[in-house]
Amino acid sequence: MRLLICQHIPKNLQNRHKKMNDNAESFSIPAEIKQEAQEATLRLLPAKSKRVYEKEMVEFDNWRKKRGLGERAITEEVLLAYFFNVQKHFAASSMWTKYSMLKSMLKVHKGIDISKYGKLTSYLKVGSRKYKTKKAKILERNQIEEFLKNSPDVEYLQVKVVLILGVAGACQCNELTFLDISDVQDKGCTYPFIIIMHHLYVLIPDTKTNISRSFTVMEEAFSVNAVEMCRKYISLRPKAAGRRFFLRYVDGKCTTQHVGINTISKTFSKVASFLGLPDPESFTGHGMRRSSATLLANAGGDITTVKRHGGWKSTTVAENYIEESLFSKMAIAEKIQVLPNVGEVVGPCS
Helix, strand or coil: HHHHHCCCCCHHHHHHHHHHHHHHHCCCCCHHHHHHHHHHHHHCCCCCHHHHHHHHHHHHHHHHHHCCCCHHCCCHHHHHHHHHHCCCCCCHHHHHHHHHEEEEHHHHHCCCCHHHCCCHHHHHHHHCCCCCCCCCCCCCCCHHHHHCCCCCCCCHHHHHHHHHHHHHHHHHHHHHCCCCCHEEEECCCCEEEECCCCCCEEEEEECCCCCEEEEEEECHHHHHHHHHHHHHHHHHHCCCCCCCCCCECCCCCCEEECHHHHHHHCCCHHHHHHHHHCHHHHHCCCCHHHHHHHHHHCCCCCCHHHHHHHCCHHHHHCCCCCCCCCHHHHHHHHHHHHCCCCCCCCCCCC
């Protein structure tokens, strides 16, 4: 029967059909290529937080299945309903975080771009209008100097070094936790008739924003010999110590045990507690990064300098790290309210 049917099909159509089949076979993607493409696609997700992204996708899939919705039902209306339920249990800031993770997962695994869903983004914006983010508390320069001068080294030397590096480089806690001993270099030397101030050169190769940063710690930083404090801490390293820069410090001695991120993050709280500041537990490790940006801005650094210092790509994000201190407010008030000196040229009023 098949041969009989083929006899009635014109030869030109038979040849065209055969050619299409040959092309389909020649362009079929091997399983190995598909596997490699899948692995490459998975690398689009951030390696450090991949598990968190996957967890968010599982939560969405579980909600969808409980509602009897298949994979083809992933529409803007479905996502609106999902986030409507999610907002009952999470703050506005968490909503945007969950949206961002789900957006990445759906794009990678389902080929769905929910950033085009205008109603969904508008809904999230409305929910976050009245929300005020809680910013990490900062320390003023005089408070940092007071702690470095008055706290005993036998108990607080490690805290001092974490504070110095953290504020000097606007460092995140994980950056300090995984800092390598080779990333901290002692620089500076003396030539005849020329004295070059000693300083520490610190490299942060792996950052959250994927921008390698470096900074220096000056010898007289924060009105103390900060370089000498760091040297003292380094000199206490046991010979069998690993590559991590920060080692556990007990009773004036370093052990071979690495310092974890929880210990680093409690540095600011320990400083605040020593200074007798109210609610010291509210001073988190992120405060070192905010304090650094604020000190730089108060000293006259423009937003471009602040962004470069902290490795921020966004101007808005960098501005959020700057605390409006009393010093900056007084400087603004003086420019507006205080009359210029006699003889100073004043432009015409418009």
